[in-house]
Amino acid sequence: MATLALDPRLSTVTASFVNGKHSMLIDGQFVSAASGKTFPVYNPADGEVICEVPEAEAADADRAVRAARKAFDSGPWSKMTPSERSRMIWKLADLFEQHAEEFAELESLDNGKPVSVARVADVPLAVDLFRYMGGWSTKLLGNTIPLSAGLNFHAYTMREPIGVVAQIIPWNFPLLMAAWKLGPALATGCTVVLKLAEQTPLSGLRLAELIQEAGFPAGVVNILTGFGEGAGAPLAQHDLVDKVAFTGSTEVGKLIAKAATGNLKKVTLELGGKSPAIIFPDADMDVAIAGAASAVFFNQGQCCCAGSRLLAHDSVFDQVVEGVSNIAGRIRMGPGLDPATELGPLVSQEQFERVTGYIDSGTKQGAKIAAGGKRHTDRGYFVQPTVIKDVKPDMKVVEEEIFGPVVTAQSFSTDADLERLAAQANDTIYGLAASVWTRDISTAHKMARKIRAGTVWVNCHNVFDAALPFGGYKQSGWGREMGAEVLNNYTELKAVTIKL
Template identity: 55%
Template sequence: MTAHIDASKFLDPRVAAFVSGRHAMLIGGQWLPAASGRTLDVLDPSSGKVIAAVPAGEGADVDLAVKAARKAFSGPWSSMVPAERAKLIWRLADLIEQHVDMLGPINSYECGKPIGDSRNGEVPFTAETFRYYAGWATKLNGESMTINAPGDWHAYTRREPVGVVGQIIPWNFPLAMLAWKVAPALATGCTIVLKPAEQTPIGALYFGKLVEEAGIPEGVVNIVTGFGEAAGAAMSGHPDIDKIAFTGSTEVGKMIARAATGNLKKVSLELGGKAPTIVLADADVEMAVAGASSAAFFNAGQSCGAGTRFFVHRKIYDKVMAGVAERAEKLRLGPGLDPSSELGPVVSQQQMERITRLICEGKSSGAEIVTGGGRAGDTGYFVKPTIISNTTRDMSVIREEIFGPVACAMPFDDEDLDALARDANDTEYGLAASIWTNNLGAAHRLAAKIKSGTVWINCHNFNDVTMPFGGFKQSGWGRELGAQALDLYTQTKTVAIRLP
């Protein structure tokens, strides 16, 4: 069911006023328009209507932001003791939590996700991420070594901030992805030039106001809005940015990696996925149905870890498929701001057209649509939750990341874990996977054979700030979250002293 309701009717007047107000970029503690004077429109994906305009930053704006970040890195931020830096990051976390009634609706308005997921999930997780890394600011220690060479030596390492970092974040989790990058960078003493996705810049700009309110020094966090091909490209190749962090498609990630070779800046990439959801014969069917449904349809399938390939044992295949199809058909589609909505729109016209094209390609190649199968309604960018069966490995719906509420189901007949792992690994991606079983031994053995950065067992799309997240193969470089994220923003210096 699709509910065609004007999303703006659910907006608090304060939220509506901020969204529709004049927006500027945060650069060196000042709120500035784009040097060119150009702007870009932000759309409500539930209606396709323009809800705001933000500066369309380009190379000149990136240059200005990088200079501000470099000045701050050489000034108050790098000289601040870690305990003071931790206090400021913690204060920022408190402000995020206190402003949930602004950040939650802004998030749902511009990206379309259900308001409960924003208010009760993404915003609290954003605050938690900043608190976690605030604690790390005082714990970035080196180590001493015992030297094998003759003579008396004192040798030790230092962990130092990498410098000015450029961070390019996606539109599917605008606030959480911001936190995954900004929080560890701040904890390590780096300064930042942040580019939010052009589809979802408003929450990042509101975050910029909280950065100021928290008392973080000018130039430490700079926010440049704009298109990827202009602002993002300028950041990737900028000679005075020391590190680039990107979350998005594998195609764009490769472009960023090539652009970064100019000054050999450090690069971390969290890219695409095509996660298998593997349901063994002994799995709890009810739990597997609920888990597979969430794996495929959470956030309208717009998650790099989405479970888009169902491998289900033939013994329970029909039951699982019937259960998932029933859940899909009952999902209430509607604007993210409508509290009754269970599935929001995808983010853009372009995204909707790509998803529906891939579904049509699957049908024309001989696949069967179990449920769903195309656009829902004629207003906004809604796609019916879709399950496809009778797929083969060469079909585009199996090979390509769809990034929508679409999953392909394939039965298997035996318990040969090696064969099952080969099928699950038959993709260029390796970001995530889930296994559904009551057999602990099979779960561990299969988890070891799956080539992905995360394997969930009897759950899917579970993240915790303490757990590193990232991909194998073409799903990226590096790990975000957990202690490992600190490695992305620090460099190790060795100091060796020959004692007289």
């Protein structure tokens, strides 16, 4: 850990935070785990331990939930006006923005992603999300409803906060996912227990310090570090929790849904994907090839909506595969803190083994490696950006979410109509996202209607905005993140009828 502070690419401010004592935020206080346990956090660029953080367990989860319950039921948060909540969220966004470079460095160090990407994507999108949601605090409106029962009634609806929310976020975009979860919950007047991913807790712990600095009342936001079994499961099961919001794998999402049945708490799930990137022969090939490469290699392929199934028309298939493979071969790999790095390491040894295992599975089943396919350097969790061709629909690399910089390439026939192509694109248990690359506006609109996914991008991929709802069909989840739509996840709708 001492050598980390000497890394010239890490600012003294960030190094000082990383090397300091790390505590969880519960009921307005920074505390250790009740058991005193801690666990190590690793630098994915070299596999070295960089710090220790508290290991929350059931007792810590219970304490945090009870603090959130008190803050919601009788604390000052429940008595704040919408405009007061809005100003507090905006203050947090301003503080966040003031420390933008520190957060970019923490994300890069903790997650492995290029710091250049964190600066232009993760951090500004998180700031924008808080500001966007802060604006909604004063706009949670109801309606007056004319009743068929007659004119002697006055009926209206109102939206109220759902209550105490347990939020469990993943490691691929730790800072951005914290914003996606906290923003709408706070805007609607809920209180929160946020469990950070055990692989990437640092930016969330730094955010906890800003939450305190912004003046949020005790218990409104509680932030835990720990593992799914020890801290996540007790939150999902807790009878004083009114809702669980989870982002992560489909397998864990199913466990969350089962755990929530005890008191029938509300659940939203943003889960896995196996998203197609579909290239038609009339597309601008330079744009489509570069876009398809970015669709899967962005964030080391650790995106739930990564374009991991490349579908290209027969007439351009070879050109597309060669083009994406050439880009893969030119991508500069290295530690995230290196400003020249374009693709960093995977987040952990476990993820490294998962991704390389899928590559091995594909080659054993007869697929061919067109680019990459190997480990990069003997330190850290680096996997070369990989293009796999000669695949069949029933191969694991085609069917299952890999969550790494790996894309499978398949062609579609010249005589395939849009119905058959859409069926090929929809041949997955997931339905999170897709991209369509074409100059034909009619084809674009038709495919957007036929693809069963929560997001369809046309001539682009991985475009996000605080105003755009994001979520999936099928086993990609329940509900939506961001946009006005997310507010429904954190509110209850009450109907009031008065006889005049």
